[in-house]
Amino acid sequence: MTSDRESGAHPLGDVDRLVHEPARLLILSQLYVIKACDFLFMQKQTGLTKGNLSSHLTKLEDAGYVEIIKEFAGKRPRTLLRLTPSGRQAFSNHVASLREWMANVPNQP
Amino acid sequence: MTSDRESGAHPLGDVDRLVHEPARLLILSQLYVIKACDFLFMQKQTGLTKGNLSSHLTKLEDAGYVEIIKEFAGKRPRTLLRLTPSGRQAFSNHVASLREWMANVPNQP
């Protein structure tokens, strides 16, 4: 019964996979800077398909990382996206982990 | 018939998901520095379970990113791991993409 798994105290060992996903990194990094935008703007910025973007957003919303506000602009629906405080925190932590990890990766091939 | 998907020329848009996986980032970054090691050493370093490590290594081998050399140390089998040139290249590219992307992420919350 040797316990097989070791400590796991590595910078990347217990990374938040919800944040680590590339598409979501793009979404979060946008919101991290611009505070709020609508669905279509985000689609342009990230290059994702609507379906794809929609499901990533839902996932981020379920995690409490982004707030999805639906309102009407005139008579047309519009979806506003905003980073929640805990989303901001999670993203910031993730980037910090990456930076820390990368600090140990030498530059020269 | 609006084409839905946009260019996708973002730094993270077409990231190599084989490399991006956290467990594999750990493996590759180890090999990037130490040139070669055996299975158990890698397990200690990464904190992965054997099964998990084994399957990640197989995947990296299939991709041509690591070389898995089986030999005997006395009477006991030993598995040596080494980064291939293309693995080194792929990892290096990936880190470069991350660095580039992170350069646009502001430090302050």
Place this chain on the structure above:
DNA sequence: GCACTTAGGTTTGCAGTGCAAACCAGTTTG
């Protein structure tokens, strides 16, 4: 008024993946 298109997304189907548990061949120990 009525068909058709467009905007703005959501839901569905499916292939691919990461994970640990179960397994296995060979070796050492009691």
Place this chain on the structure above:
DNA sequence: CAAACTGGTTTGCACTGCAAACCTAAGTGC
């Protein structure tokens, strides 16, 4: 000889990312 350990590999499964298909409401041609 049996039990336990080494050094891994294979299996089973739940989850996930993706694009295609779908949906509802607003505009447009006639």
